[in-house]
Amino acid sequence: MASPSMIDLEQRNRLPTLFEVLSRRTLAPVDLFSFYIYMRDQKRSVDYLDFWLDVSQHMSLCRHYVRELRRSVLVATPDLEKADSKSSTAALEMLEKLESFSEVPLAEPGPSNFPNRFNDVEEKDSDIRLSAFLRSEGQTPGHSPQNSLGSVHNNNMSQPSSNEQLPRDSSGTRADSPSPGHTVARADIRASAENREIVLPEEMVSSIINLVEDDGRDDPEVFDPAKDYVFQAMERDAFPGFLQAKALGNLVPLSIVARLAVALVSFGAGFWGAFYVVLRDQPKHIRCWVILPFVVASYFLVSYQYKIDPMLAVLGYSEYTFMTWSPIREPYVRKLLNKRALATMMIAAFVAAALSILFIFVPGTML
Known part of the structure; x- marks a missing residue:
């Protein structure tokens, strides 16, 4: 995410909120890096912040996946006339579903009941539609940027093997992707959804495990209750002390x-x-x-x-x-x-x- 502009910072004649810190819209000494060090060294509860950052990365991964899936379907559109009617209809239906994600903002995810950066209803609605699409898309295996129609019709294009691990940047995408079709696979999202470790209430943990393992879900809404719980815990127990230490003092x-x-x-x-x-x-x-x-x-x-x-x-x-x-x-x-x-x-x-x-x-x- 781009750094906050000086105009925005000057207009904020107050201390930042926790969501502003987590969404990287603040500068030192109340930036995300300082908050991470504070949680690690002073509160000894950095696992909460790690979980939040993991969910952030998972949301970013899902948005990249949907964007690249839409591009791969668009690439296949000129060849739909040569495909059978069933394949053409399926591709067109998928394209219609993906149209609303053509301009999905890659902002930091916030709590489910908290206004987001691009204000509010529009982005929250986008997150809901994103999760709904991933749930429906997960029920029809085979749709991914790697094996979508655009890649099927172009058999001469080299595809990375499923065992090949490419380096990733901070947003969760592969850094050396030669084309949009080689960016994020559904398996990446699934692996990201399963890679969560944190101490939460037993009922909440059981619910997430059932949704991921039994229902096969990997959409961001799976983690909404845990994300809200972690946010409220940090806001209540850690963030006031962080502001006291960093905004009213400058010593460890x-x-x-x-x-x-x-x-x-x-x-x-x-x-x-x-x-x-x-x-x-x-x-x-x-x-x-x-x-x-x-x-x-x-x-x-x-x-x-x-x-x-x-x-x-x-x-x-x-x-x-x-x-x-x-x-x-x-x-x-x-x-x-x-x-x-x-x-x-x-x-x-x-x-x-x-x-x-x-x-x-x-x-x-x-x-």
Whole structure:
């Protein structure tokens, strides 16, 4: 899918929704890659997201299959006059069924009760018709881009063997396909439908197994209940924490703990130095050195408290994994982090100034 345009991003003066993240319409640090890392490293439930991505790929595979099947039937249309009437009628009937899929958008699938990108009714209706066609087409074996009329009438065309595994791109299609007829077979869809592993409620799992294995279905609607369940689970349990971590902060948990350790050490050094200069009745220009450890301690303390590194946020960087930084590209998130960074720096400056003034101007004594 193409990257979101800057106009769309600027118009979205808010935090993204889960569906926008899953449909790859957001940028770092609230993009799909960041969400995957968050689910893997922090929530330890990446299998839910893996399942969603598998269903996405299955939907894309089904749409490619129907598109290529339509093209293969169109290629065969000029030769229908030479075929017998029964074959001609069958091909024409299939072509009529496939006409509505000539411009099927290859968007990310959403929950069955959730508005999709191309809004709503039209794409949802397209998904329903796609599943209905695959169910009906599955009952008449032999129809696929590999063995459709266009390929049958052209016996001289080389066909890949059924055991040959060609490389696939991210959408599930073979990357080196020489023609539309060599892209996706019905067996690919069947194999994709059977390749699903996730922990779901027992009744839901049993229903999917019955539909796939007993009823022989491989259309996307088979996974609608599981897809909705997974979406709601991620939206309820993981996504709020993801936004809290990535849109309101720019640190991963290990960095947050490390900043607490640095803050405690710096505070220890600062208080030791402060009591030393006071108890030794050092002059004020010597006491001013206590500002340094208090500034470091205050900076790292507020960084720990608010889960944000203010200076790196102002520079436009967010942490993916420990000590791995990447530019912040989502406009609204960058604006939000800049505001929080300035606020935390003011708090750190206030704490450091208060402690420094206290120990610089307090009366000294000689022990």
